[in-house]
Amino acid sequence: MRDPMNPDYRPMRLDEIDDSLQKEIREKCGVDVEMCMECGKCSGGCSNGHVFDYTPRKVVQLVKLNAEDTLINMDALWICLSCHLCSDRCPSGIDTPRILDYMREKAYRKGVTTRPKIRLFHELMLSSVQKSGRISELPLIFKYNWMSGQYMKDAILGLKLLLKGKLSFHSPGVKAKEDIRRMFSGSSAKRTWGEP
């Protein structure tokens, strides 16, 4: 949030904060942050919470405080695994990963990230899905290691997996290529994941 070392630092003024982000999240993500009871169950179980700068509970708080800048620039945006433990266990049914997805998209469009390699991985993975409708694991790993300059990353593990037949050089694409094309062309906005 604000830097206390800044000589112009003033405490946050609640009455000057509007609820535009809160409304935006409600409209775009269907998530009502006012339902949060601030119990912290989301953050207690978060699989990466111990390394987050802002835990899921704080993410919800930040939305209430209209702190869009903080949300876009935070590290948690990129190291969240989207495992959905937080939303699965939330007693109020708040879909925190949906908020993070939405903010990640915003950060991506602005070109901001605390973890360029993770963003690169996202890009490569999605381009693989766009091409074949599947993730071709081995080509993805090679590409990622090459482009991020970590040539030998996970090489031994990868070799073991390969020998056990857990990784293959080629994965066949899906049949419904047209659906994939539509998904990436943006027309999928009419559909949401999980719905029939």
Add this chain to the structure above:
Amino acid sequence: MGNRTKTAVVIGAGPAGIEAALKIAQAGFRAILVEKEAELGGTLKQLCSSFPRWEDPQELLDSKILELQACPEVAIRKNTVVTAGTPNGNGYIVTLSDALNAQSDEVLADAIVLATGFELMDISIYGEYGYGVYPDVLNALEFEATLKEWKLGKGKPPKGVALFKCVGSRDRSKGNPYCSKICCMYTAKQAGMVKELFPEAKVYVFYMDYRAAGKEYEEFVREVIEKRHVRYVRGRPSKVLCEDGRLLVRAEDTLLGLPVEVLVDIVVLAPAVVPRPTTRRLAQMFGAKTDEYGFIEPDRFNPVQTAARTFFAGGCGFAVETPLAQQQGAAAAANVIALFRLK
């Protein structure tokens, strides 16, 4: 005492006292309902709305007063205080003083029901909140009056209101160590009322936690937060300052660990519920026990009895919400009736 109809003196005509007097009379005994004010109703009369159903307390009061009027066995004594109680055989001689006519008379009582209610702690000792200094810092009962005015379309609409809970409660330094129990709910109600009357107003409730233990209570508070959009900020405010004729509240948002400020027009403090000084005096008169604070202490095995012929109900025992005051009034009446029926 012969075949005279047995009589109970009920002191205090709030929801607890009214209920006790009604039930005693409806069971065929006499009740003298003593009220120091000019009107019946006690604290309930001052309230603007109720939780958890947003009902008008005046409707409840009006219906109870109608019931009282249909009950000739209840003698209502307004503007009257009990000035003396002398043990007399199996009862008391009670001196009633009429404040208006400066007269007093004596009545025979076979049982006493104390229903003197509670009052709010004097919170001017918290200099940091400026109660008694800034006219727009109100206590909760004063704010009920403001809400009544607003409801009638009078007064200036506020742009911002901040409500503080636990002022003098859960305070082992200057206040009381106990939780006053009703503040969480009435504060939610008051905050929700402001949003109902002025949806554009920004309303903040500063809290340590909200204790909504009761039927429909949790749902009520959630409605205030989620449907009426009252902002709950976790943290006990530390200072109220005057800034440009408005009030600046300083607190910490303890959920984020950040100091925060908010500029509002009105600050409402929810003071600790404390016993009235008269309760202690009356308790001594009628052999009742009081605890370290001055609330009536019950018998070990009877929660509405405190001495052989002395019962109590409502806020003089501890902070209660209206339905509980009524329940205790009815329970005290049941005890009085049982006592009167003893051969």
